[in-house]
Amino acid sequence: MHKLIHVAVGAITDGSGNILLAKRPGHAHQGGLWEFPGGKVEPNETLLQALDRELFEELDIRVVSAEPVIEIIHDYGDKTVWLDVHWVTAFTGTPRGKEGQPLRWVPVNELPQYEFPAANYPIVNALTLPDKLLITGAFNSVDDFTGRLEAALQQGVKLVQLRAHEVNDTDYEQLAGLASERCNLYGARLVLNRHNAADFLNSIPAQGIHLSSAALEKAPVLPADIIVGASCHNQSQLQQAAKLGAHYATLSPVLPTKSHPDATPLRWNNFVHLAKKATLPVYALGGMNEEHLPPVKQKGGQGIAGISCWWGN
């Protein structure tokens, strides 16, 4: 690997769901592609100092507040970049392309339509995925299932993984249909966790699939244009998920959890270490509750995933 080039990158938001993109000059590395504004961290500069300086030099704005999104290390062959990405949630000034670069405010959900340098695709996934991932748990009846799901959606869950290994395919399809309707109502996305999940996408308008760690290790060819998540428990599974092009991973168990009482928890320091090294967004799973969300995001995790925190007991 070449020497790492540390780059401060800003996902600048306007408070209305848009993110600012700039076009890289044609002659530059990765020229002609869209980028999130930023630039190299100088020696003796902190990341946030570099971000503020770069955005002032390029856009004439000053950073007021910034929160970590994700860190991506990518080897382009001719150089290796370490993109350290922060949401810029408040700034002073009005962005203008001081270097003549075209700028465009883009709704977050339209980011996947833009052509970026290869390192940016996991960043786009991190920016477009939410911070709470519900995994469905046990239920007594279909009404109980929909009631629990609705309660979770009312708590702001925007990504739901339908996991119901105890039911047969017919019942799974029924639950998936109901879950899809409810998720649509709340603007949430649904991913199906089932050995034959991709087959259900023919009949159920879900947005993606979620692979178990066993399915991940069989190195499946991932369908295009859907969200793909993967259950990971260690670094090699995270690497495999990223290599296959998964959009996100869950990493578990972070803390002791009722659903997997025999598993040895990773604990926070290992979660942080592995999530930082991963080149895809990582949700902390296992023993999570809403209080864990701010520290997880502060340390560069995508958010929290869980059953009991939103599904009830």
Ligand SMILES: Nc1nc2c([nH]c(=O)n2[C@H]2C[C@H](O)[C@@H](COP(=O)(O)OP(=O)(O)OP(=O)(O)O)O2)c(=O)[nH]1
């Ligand atoms: N700013 C930015 N750089 C990115 C993104 N994606 C990506 O691969 N890169 C790469 C391209 C470059 O190799 C490196 C950033 O270098 P740069 O050329 O923008 O840095 P700089 O503003 O300090 O430029 P310079 O003074 O060296 O001309 O990171 C992105 O979204 N934003």
